[in-house]
Amino acid sequence: xxxDEQKLVNKTELENFKVGVDNVIFxxxxxxxxxxxxxxxxxxxPFSGQWSLPGTLVRKGEALEQSAYRILAEKIQVxxxxxxxxxxFGGPWRDPRESPDSYGVRYLSVSYxxxxxxxxxxxxxxxxxSITWYPIQKVPKLAFDHNKILEYGYRRLRNKxxxxxxxxxxxxxxxTLNDLYQLYCTILGENFSDYSNFxxxxxxxxxxxxTGVKVSKGAGRPASLYRFDAEAFAPFKDKPLVFI
Amino acid sequence: xxxDEQKLVNKTELENFKVGVDNVIFxxxxxxxxxxxxxxxxxxxPFSGQWSLPGTLVRKGEALEQSAYRILAEKIQVxxxxxxxxxxFGGPWRDPRESPDSYGVRYLSVSYxxxxxxxxxxxxxxxxxSITWYPIQKVPKLAFDHNKILEYGYRRLRNKxxxxxxxxxxxxxxxTLNDLYQLYCTILGENFSDYSNFxxxxxxxxxxxxTGVKVSKGAGRPASLYRFDAEAFAPFKDKPLVFI
Numbered sequence: 001x002x003x004d005e006q007k008l009v010n011k012t013e014l015e016n017f018k019v020g021v022d023n024v025i026f027x028x029x030x031x032x033x034x035x036x037x038x039x040x041x042x043x044x045x046p047f048s049g050q051w052s053l054p055g056t057l058v059r060k061g062e063a064l065e066q067s068a069y070r071i072l073a074e075k076i077q078v079x080x081x082x083x084x085x086x087x088x089f090g091g092p093w094r095d096p097r098e099s100p101d102s103y104g105v106r107y108l109s110v111s112y113x114x115x116x117x118x119x120x121x122x123x124x125x126x127x128x129x130s131i132t133w134y135p136i137q138k139v140p141k142l143a144f145d146h147n148k149i150l151e152y153g154y155r156r157l158r159n160k161x162x163x164x165x166x167x168x169x170x171x172x173x174x175x176t177l178n179d180l181y182q183l184y185c186t187i188l189g190e191n192f193s194d195y196s197n198f199x200x201x202x203x204x205x206x207x208x209x210x211t212g213v214k215v216s217k218g219a220g221r222p223a224s225l226y227r228f229d230a231e232a233f234a235p236f237k238d239k240p241l242v243f244i
Numbered sequence: 245x246x247x248d249e250q251k252l253v254n255k256t257e258l259e260n261f262k263v264g265v266d267n268v269i270f271x272x273x274x275x276x277x278x279x280x281x282x283x284x285x286x287x288x289x290p291f292s293g294q295w296s297l298p299g300t301l302v303r304k305g306e307a308l309e310q311s312a313y314r315i316l317a318e319k320i321q322v323x324x325x326x327x328x329x330x331x332x333f334g335g336p337w338r339d340p341r342e343s344p345d346s347y348g349v350r351y352l353s354v355s356y357x358x359x360x361x362x363x364x365x366x367x368x369x370x371x372x373x374s375i376t377w378y379p380i381q382k383v384p385k386l387a388f389d390h391n392k393i394l395e396y397g398y399r400r401l402r403n404k405x406x407x408x409x410x411x412x413x414x415x416x417x418x419x420t421l422n423d424l425y426q427l428y429c430t431i432l433g434e435n436f437s438d439y440s441n442f443x444x445x446x447x448x449x450x451x452x453x454x455t456g457v458k459v460s461k462g463a464g465r466p467a468s469l470y471r472f473d474a475e476a477f478a479p480f481k482d483k484p485l486v487f488i
Binding site: 016018019058059061063064087088090091110163 | 256257260261262301302303304306307308332334335349407
């Protein structure tokens with residue numbers, strides 16, 4: 001087996017890699033209608049003092065997902081964190097540590113994505129000065145190519161909102177149709193659809209269940225509270241749907 | 245900068261990686277109604293003599309996509325090859341070369357995906373004994389975890405067929421609605437939809453353009469030839485659609 005490896009190396013040299021994981025964790029503050037992304041202030045070089053996505057390098061014997069969950073467990077406590085693989089950014093030259101006078105290895109990043117419910121997520125206190133929810137519109141220049149990774153994650157989020165029931169992961173248990181519409185506006189922008197189209201489309205799909213309870217918010221008439229009916233949704237699962 | 249790296253290594257050792265790319269290249273033989281995948285017979289250890297996806301290891305200074313295109317260029321000539329990143333499989337223990345008495349590095353695979361037109365693809369002659377289009381139903385046990393990668397690619401293909409116009413990349417320039425239906429059956433299975441639903445759904449979307457020409461196949465009445473109208477499709481681009 002060694003001869004095989006040597007043959008390859010002789011023919012042309014293979015690259016050596018360290019592998020990192022970077023997490024794009026979104027949340028929605030439904031009170032203030034803001035889409036948020038979890039950012040970490042780097043303590044170490046390179047990019048010391050700059051904001052970045054929460055990431056780490058993969059350790060010996062560790063699966064990729066394991067690394068991603070490990071670093072998040074140090075930063076945030078959250079129920080139902082389900083990471084989905086986003087994309088792999090492989091460079092070359094995506095990391096200044098790659099420069100030939102440095103370590104002679106390349107840094108590859110496997111990125112992960114999640115949307116978590118704002119109320120269920122607690123930033124871990126001892127890190128509070130170096131971790132924050134950043135409104136997506138105000139994200140500064142990040143370390144490495146993390147703005148690009150974030151942009152990729154943001155696109156995935158918008159796509160998923162259009163064909164999967166991901167919105168119900170972040171809304172409260174019961175919600176008005178206007179709450180749901182507002183969530184879509186927050187992520188997709190105000191003009192993604194008009195309210196009455198959105199409303200009739202969603203109701204026709206048949207997996208929003210009217211609880212019979214009404215609430216009054218502001219001056220308008222009382223609005224019905226709905227619940228997402230996972231059972232009624234089951235037949236649609238893994239079928240592409242268009243929600244909007 | 246060195247101190248940062250050393251601190252990490254001291255705390256807990258980082259994994260060293262070689263990075264591979266593996267390509268899941270599908271085609272459809274529309275004459276025989278068979279979905280095909282491109283397989284390579286391995287010459288070297290590990291898994292010498294076994295079939296595998298066409299892949300290679302990333303060389304110094306090479307971008308991931310570059311490696312993927314490089315290995316394909318040695319195996320197949322094809323117009324309009326557009327590789328899409330599929331998924332990254334990171335182990336540990338996905339490659340027998342990882343065993344501790346071997347090289348002490350882990351092998352990560354970034355997989356890529358494409359669907360190519362059968363008539364536009366030529367296998368490169370000098371490799372013909374070690375490269376073939378395999379009907380998807382007859383794929384044997386492959387090297388490494390390539391059956392898993394293939395399964396992942398197959399799922400992506402089926403999903404894309406449902407919400408993107410990928411079918412028109414492999415059909416001839418003009419086609420009957422029955423040709424299109426047959427292609428869907430070949431990839432998704434006979435019972436994915438009945439013909440008349442499929443037909444009316446597709447026509448309603450408005451990007452199939454009737455050429456006015458009719459053809460007779462077999463005993464049935466002459467059928468209209470259609471062309472995919474990319475311009476009429478433009479407004480739908482990047483919007484999820486349900487074709488079936």
